[in-house]
Amino acid sequence: MKVISQEQLNLWLADLLKQTVVVAPIEKHGKIQYQEINSISQIVWDFTRPELPPRNWVIPMTEPILFIEQGPTTVLKQPDLPHEKILFGLRPCDSRSFKVLDALFWDKEPADPQYARHRQALTLIGLACPEMWDSCFCTVVGGAPDDTEGLDILLTRIDDGFAVQAITEKGQALVSGLDLLQWSGVPADPSEARGLPKLHESAEWAAVFKDVFWKELSHACLSCRVCSFVCPTCRCYDVRDEVIAICPNGKVYERLRAWDTCTSMGYRRIAGGHNPRETQVKRLKNRFYCKFMYYPEDFGVLGCVGCGRCIDACPAGIDILEVVEKVDLKLAQAQI
Amino acid sequence: MTFIEDQIRQTARKYLENDEVSCVIGYERDTRGRSRPVFIESVDQVDRLVWGPDCNLNLASYLHERKHSPGKDQPIPKTAVVLRPCDTRAINLLINEQQVARENVRIIGVTCEGSEINGSLRVDCEFCQERVPPLYDDLILTELPVEVPESADPYADINEMDQWTPEERLAFWTSEFDRCIRCYACRQACPGCYCFECVAEKLDPHWVSIALEVPEKMFFHVMRAYHLAGRCVGCGACEAVCPMDIPLGKLNRKVAKEILELFDYRTGDSIETHPPLVCFNPNERLNL
Amino acid sequence: MSESFEPKIVGFLCNWCSYAGADLAGTSRMSYPQNVRIIRVPCSGRVDPLFVVKTLIDGADGVMVLGCHPGDCHYQQGNYIAQRRYSIMHRLLEFSGLETDRLFVDWVSASEGKKFSEVVTSFTEKVRNIGPNPLRKKAESGIDVLEEVSS
Structure with a gap:
């Protein structure tokens, strides 16, 4: 394994920053966030995980995906091509989330054109977690604090610098110009066995669909959108054509895509006012079933990376890990 | 169990045992030690109820989910709610706006020592003169009398x-x-x-x-x-x-x-x- | 900058008094600035304060709401309610960072053509002095796109 010292890393990043856009964890308003940086000194090195997930860089909170110019003739225009970007300092759970999103938007035809444009422009450099924090449960859903899934390069902090693992060709090309020292050690394993619950296969979840437990769980749910907006793999969106200008010879619309989520009341409302997911319990249950049953069955990957953001953010204290535990318990009881 | 928690639990037990309400809304501690709303529907669950400065939601907002009849010919459920003084004002508002009926709500009003957000006292609580709820069915007392802050400009x-x-x-x-x-x-x-x-x-x-x-x-x-x-x-x-x-x-x-x-x-x-x-x-x- | 700046002003005018007042100003050949775009509403009580917020968010530089004098409302009470609403909304807008002079509420009767031309003139002048609406950026970016289309 190769190692890079902190000084060498800073120089390298400064060099990259001259050539391209770099996104890294910085502190803003007292919170750690992935943001575009202007200088290396902004980067925060000791953090748990940023407040918001990095999916903003592939599915921005709000983005025009098409401009429609309606005049004597109607012209459709795509927005400008996104700039090449390096996402630096991704936690392994966050980088894994790109794999999850790729499964839906990119891997299978037809790919989502706007997603593909963003995704192609990204290089992902990860920073392994030194430990598993309170609400972390990546090991439950198949990840690890030093997982390389989805990354181009993974850096792991060791005594005097960072161990460098180039995972993809893209990553190898990026580090090939660097003069790195060889290191014979092995980074410590940050995974922890702390009695985390067992996650059941997607097919098994069907058996507890009608359990009364969901109703009890959903009582406290406020039907806000926090859990999904802080989730790195929730990807639902709303699309609307909005007028941006009116002039004598026509109108200009933009087709806006903005984050939306199944936990909010109006998400599933359809023409005529009917709402198939009218009650809290149906909406909340959908979120968990989407992650652990529907998504794996449709796209082959789990819809959860175990970052634990929703556990920390939920104002009503709904805990996804408790749900996993409860399902485990219910299924065990059913077997007896 | 604190002095306040004991009273809250006893009151909740009283309501559930007498079948006066179908549910008591209060706070519990989750497995990580944080407070969260809990819906107690049977007497054996009453001991889950807790109280602390971090119980900072307004549980009156959950009444909106319980203000309609659950089905044809079924009565509107009666609910007991644990509330701070400012929270109980919301009940007055909701009754005035005909959202909830007084007879369907039992207010377990807690004498308030102020609530905290992220570990620090709320701005409103620093100046708040109202430590006893203006509206309650049961008053939960504190062990020692609550100190009312000196009058200062709350704004x-x-x-x-x-x-x-x-x-x-x-x-x-x-x-x-x-x-x-x-x-x-x-x-x-x-x-x-x-x-x-x-x-x-x-x-x-x-x-x-x-x-x-x-x-x-x-x-x-x-x-x-x-x-x-x-x-x-x-x-x-x-x-x-x-x-x-x-x-x-x-x-x-x-x-x-x-x-x-x-x-x-x-x-x-x-x-x-x-x-x-x-x-x-x-x-x-x-x-x- | 302020010399070339022509503010865009939206005026919500009550049908029974202020709109008739504006008509009178016109038929009496009184002049007033062309910056105001008039929207006729049945009553000042119809003007939900959110109309004002939306107008400002969408890029108007100033908004005026004109209605009947207190006691003269065609619907008896519309302007009393408007009065209470705007007393709060005005202070709230101010608090959220907009200049006090971007919103103007007054009473203009059907016979006050002169007053109408005066309030429009003075309000336009005030808005011209405070400059463009800081929230206007988005609306303007749309206009750029449009110019691209026509060229």
């Missing part, structure tokens, strides 16, 4: 902002709203926000773009503050649930201050009084 921070230039205020709110993610947690946690379809989500008329950008967020928050004019009880639930720690209470407190000055009105004083913006007085001439 000092608002007055200070009023002195700023418009540019400074705009810069302040732009930076605050910039990190808003429009998750609507503030709205969902608010007892006064119960529209079936919020202006922010209405399609026809299409009030505001779906974009998550500063003007849209500003519209949302100004709209919400205005719709709560004379209706906000100052419970701070919106600030407590905000994942981005935006000081939303400032907008509401500004409006509450103006309402107090112009109309000498404070929300939730009694069941009878209407919020000033839904009525008028032909003899008044206001400075517009």
